[in-house]
Amino acid sequence: MTASPEVAVALRHVSKSYTRGGQAVEVLTDIDFDIQSGDFLALMGPSGSGKSTLLNLIAGIDKPTGGQILVGGTDIATLDEADLADWRAGNVGFIFQFYNLMPVLTGLENVELPLMLTRLNRRERREHAALALEMVGLADRMQHYPNELSGGQQQRVAIARALVTDPTLIVADEPTGDLDRKSAGEILDLLDRLNTELGKTIIMVTHDARAAERAHAIRHLEKGELSSLEINPRATPSHA
Numbered sequence: 001m002t003a004s005p006e007v008a009v010a011l012r013h014v015s016k017s018y019t020r021g022g023q024a025v026e027v028l029t030d031i032d033f034d035i036q037s038g039d040f041l042a043l044m045g046p047s048g049s050g051k052s053t054l055l056n057l058i059a060g061i062d063k064p065t066g067g068q069i070l071v072g073g074t075d076i077a078t079l080d081e082a083d084l085a086d087w088r089a090g091n092v093g094f095i096f097q098f099y100n101l102m103p104v105l106t107g108l109e110n111v112e113l114p115l116m117l118t119r120l121n122r123r124e125r126r127e128h129a130a131l132a133l134e135m136v137g138l139a140d141r142m143q144h145y146p147n148e149l150s151g152g153q154q155q156r157v158a159i160a161r162a163l164v165t166d167p168t169l170i171v172a173d174e175p176t177g178d179l180d181r182k183s184a185g186e187i188l189d190l191l192d193r194l195n196t197e198l199g200k201t202i203i204m205v206t207h208d209a210r211a212a213e214r215a216h217a218i219r220h221l222e223k224g225e226l227s228s229l230e231i232n233p234r235a236t237p238s239h240a
């Protein structure tokens, strides 16, 4: 870890509008900030303030209307759909509120899915997926289908899936929003490990103050504008 951490993502004057009823509605206005490599950032704010929109821009799921999103020197806002898909597959792991697992696939097969886009052969894919499932404590549930797993276990499969390609950036949209307090705590413990042990940069959207408390820093979105950074004194950044 370096004394002056690298910037993982730099947003420069980013704006985003949607067209509704023939009119452009601005959801994000002049968003300008850096996310340091190895950071664990929580994004909070009222419903409709643009948190998921911002997360989707950072993750390359959507494109801004204006501004630049610089990741490792590349402005991902300028990539075409195919290059953006390649960039996402190699760089970003996704964790969603409702897990988004394929119901007809086992846990192992779900985790293997992102590896279909890589050069790994079937045996290697299985080995990588099994390792990721071991890391999240599900070695004994690999052959279970999502409907045979609890919500917390399904989210752990989703974390293994986010991890299996070894991305630098993990984006999590309300990762504990569908879970009871105990399962939510276990998921937050896991995110903490991904950050501190594996050095993953994590950006997490959450409504839950208890979840946000686990992040190193918090930013609030309000009417499309971002607050200054609040450092969480109780969390220790992995790059410190």
Ligand SMILES: Nc1ncnc2c1ncn2[C@@H]1O[C@H](COP(=O)(O)OP(=O)(O)OP(=O)(O)O)[C@@H](O)[C@H]1O
Pocket (backbone or CB within 6 Å): 018, 019, 020, 027, 045, 046, 047, 048, 049, 050, 051, 052, 053, 054
């Ligand atoms: N594809 C879209 N087309 C039109 N409007 C959209 C689209 N996606 C989001 N919006 C609008 O943009 C605004 C911000 O939405 P977003 O989902 O980013 O908010 P949020 O802060 O994540 O909300 P929540 O906490 O309720 O999930 C909302 O007013 C929403 O209706």
